[in-house]
Amino acid sequence: MPRQLDSVLAEIPLFSGLDDETLRLLAGCASNVRFDAGQRIMRRGEPADVFYLVRHGSVVLETYFPARGPVTIETLEAGEVLGWSWLFPPYRWHLDARALTVVRATAFDGACLRGKCLEDPALGYELMSRFAQIVIERLQWTRLRLIDVYETDGRR
Amino acid sequence: MAVAEPTTHGVMAPVTYRVTDRVQETADTFTLSLAALHGEAPPIEPGQFMMVYAFGVGEVPISVSGVTDQGEVVLTVRAVGAVSGAICAAQPGGTLGLRGPFGSSWPLAAAHGADLLVIAGGIGLAPLRMLVRQALSAPERFASFTLLYGARAPADLLYTAELERWRSGASVAVTVDVADSDWRGHVGVVPKLIGAARFDSARAHAFLCGPEVMMDFTVQALQGRGIDSQRIHLSMERHMDCGVGLCGHCQLGPTLICRDGPVYSHAQIARWMGVREL
Numbered sequence: 019m020p021r022q023l024d025s026v027l028a029e030i031p032l033f034s035g036l037d038d039e040t041l042r043l044l045a046g047c048a049s050n051v052r053f054d055a056g057q058r059i060m061r062r063g064e065p066a067d068v069f070y071l072v073r074h075g076s077v078v079l080e081t082y083f084p085a086r087g088p089v090t091i092e093t094l095e096a097g098e099v100l101g102w103s104w105l106f107p108p109y110r111w112h113l114d115a116r117a118l119t120v121v122r123a124t125a126f127d128g129a130c131l132r133g134k135c136l137e138d139p140a141l142g143y144e145l146m147s148r149f150a151q152i153v154i155e156r157l158q159w160t161r162l163r164l165i166d167v168y169e170t171d172g173r174r
Numbered sequence: 175m176a177v178a179e180p181t182t183h184g185v186m187a188p189v190t191y192r193v194t195d196r197v198q199e200t201a202d203t204f205t206l207s208l209a210a211l212h213g214e215a216p217p218i219e220p221g222q223f224m225m226v227y228a229f230g231v232g233e234v235p236i237s238v239s240g241v242t243d244q245g246e247v248v249l250t251v252r253a254v255g256a257v258s259g260a261i262c263a264a265q266p267g268g269t270l271g272l273r274g275p276f277g278s279s280w281p282l283a284a285a286h287g288a289d290l291l292v293i294a295g296g297i298g299l300a301p302l303r304m305l306v307r308q309a310l311s312a313p314e315r316f317a318s319f320t321l322l323y324g325a326r327a328p329a330d331l332l333y334t335a336e337l338e339r340w341r342s343g344a345s346v347a348v349t350v351d352v353a354d355s356d357w358r359g360h361v362g363v364v365p366k367l368i369g370a371a372r373f374d375s376a377r378a379h380a381f382l383c384g385p386e387v388m389m390d391f392t393v394q395a396l397q398g399r400g401i402d403s404q405r406i407h408l409s410m411e412r413h414m415d416c417g418v419g420l421c422g423h424c425q426l427g428p429t430l431i432c433r434d435g436p437v438y439s440h441a442q443i444a445r446w447m448g449v450r451e452l
Contacts, residue, residue, distance in 0.1 A: 076360075078355075078361070080355070086354075087355065088355045089354065089355070090353050090354065090355055090357065090361045091361065092361050092362050093349075093359075093360045093361045093362060095360075095370050096370065097369065097370060098369075118358065158391070159362060159363045159365070159366050162363045162365070162387065162388070162391055163351045163352075163362075163363055165387060166326065166351070167295065167296075167384075167385040167387045167388045168295065168296040168325065168326040168330065168351070168385060170252065170254045173254060173255040174232065174234045174254070174255045174256070174257045174258060
């Protein structure tokens with residue numbers, strides 16, 4: 019199983035360029051998971067002890083308003099990373115996530131990965147750099163939405 | 175890129191057209207079909223625009239979103255002010271004045287044999303609609319065809335029925351910035367869709383139209399995937415008044431958008447897009 023996961027991880031952009039030894043190390047913290055359409059993947063406030071690489075399907079990130087119900091924040095597709103609350107204390111999810119379709123993903127044990135990063139600072143730096151890039155990209159997209167680009171400047 | 179010379183038909187003085195059809199696309203956007211009262215409408219290339227005159231109110235540039243089999247000019251207009259509001263309010267049987275068509279057109283032939291990417295935001299789908307239809311009429315000319323389209327919310331999406339039909343000939347991805355939990359599609363910005371799009375970046379051509387900020391981020395995402403600036407084509411918008419390069423209101427650096435544009439390659443216009451003083 020870990021052997022098969024190595025080759026799967028090698029094809030994922032997040033891990034591109036990592037050597038075989040590192041991929042084996044990462045695969046040691048990983049497992050394949052499947053969610054049915056509509057199934058809850060994470061819930062705000064619950065322990066964030068994992069992150070997912072979506073390999074197939076769509077995931078919707080939501081938050082809940084008592085008066086409005088669930089509100090969609092973003093959708094994530096194949097190739098995207100779901101969850102980074104495992105990185106920092108208090109290791110609790112900030113948002114809900116739900117499978118919009120059948121979702122196949124690779125789940126990574128957060129505590130396992132953090133442990134390996136502590137043992138190997140070079141690996142830790144490499145992973146943090148890659149996650150930072152994802153976080154920055156998401157921040158840019160969020161800023162773009164805040165601008166409300168579809169509001170017209172013209173008034174003619 | 176092709177720069178068409180305006181014909182003498184309605185260049186300086188508007189020609190009267192009768193509204194033959196009016197379709198409400200969204201809360202503030204309407205698609206009008208217009209037939210020339212006398213003679214025929216002039217030839218129009220995808221990407222060109224007309225100056226549209228609401229009699230007694232004013233004139234605005236509107237990109238042509240289609241030409242019917244009967245030769246009617248189709249315009250999709252968003253009511254954002256007095257003039258565009260009056261145009262949107264025109265009912266079948268009413269009349270509007272048209273000048274044009276003006277400006278350059280989408281160089282679709284440049285994409286023959288390559289992957290075709292059409293990327294639109296908001297009402298930016300309207301100037302690309304003729305190009306999409308042309309591409310779908312001869313899909314064998316392209317290695318693949320991907321359409322990425324975004325709007326603020328599901329209720330703001332244009333041509334929703336047509337979008338579904340386009341899925342039979344193109345890979346279509348639609349996203350919105352804001353949606354409730356009833357929406358089953360993507361939520362997020364248009365440039366984010368580029369990550370999952372499949373194309374050969376060494377040959378692909380991208381055609382963009384939408385808010386300039388959205389196009390700016392989209393260009394960055396396309397360049398991040400390796401598409402050369404020469405193969406990114408976009409439609410620019412500035413305050414156009416005369417439509418024929420005389421008044422200078424739409425000047426951007428050394429170019430007049432009504433005359434030299436609105437369609438440019440990113441390589442042509444990139445230097446001036448980010449200049450705040452222009």
